[in-house]
Amino acid sequence: MSVDDALAAYQAVDEGGCTDAPSCQELMTAKLKAAKRLRIALTAEDASAYAEPVRLIRRAERLADQYGAEGLGSKGGYAAVQQPLGAAMTWLATNR
Numbered sequence: 001m002s003v004d005d006a007l008a009a010y011q012a013v014d015e016g017g018c019t020d021a022p023s024c025q026e027l028m029t030a031k032l033k034a035a036k037r038l039r040i041a042l043t044a045e046d047a048s049a050y051a052e053p054v055r056l057i058r059r060a061e062r063l064a065d066q067y068g069a070e071g072l073g074s075k076g077g078y079a080a081v082q083q084p085l086g087a088a089m090t091w092l093a094t095n096r
Helices: 003-014 021-046 051-071 075-095
Strands: none
Touching: 003 021, 003 075, 021 051, 021 075, 051 075
C-alpha cells in the first residue's frame, strides 16, 4: 500500500465520529488499524524522512496497549491515543 493510499484510508476512518464508549472504542480500534498500515507505508517509503510521524503512531500504539482494548472507549483512553495520532496527521499535512 502506498503512503497516499494509506493516508487516504486513515483519513476516511478519521472522519467518523462516536457518541458513546462502545462506538468510541470501535472508532479508535479502526483508527489504530489504519494508522498501523500508514506507519508501515511510511517506513517502507522513507523511514528517515518520516521518522517523526512513525514515532508518533508507535506512541499511540503503545498507549493503546497501556489502556487496553476496553479502555479505548473511555474519554481518557480515547484522548490519550488520539493526541499522537492527531500530531502525526498534522506533521504529514505540514511536511509532506
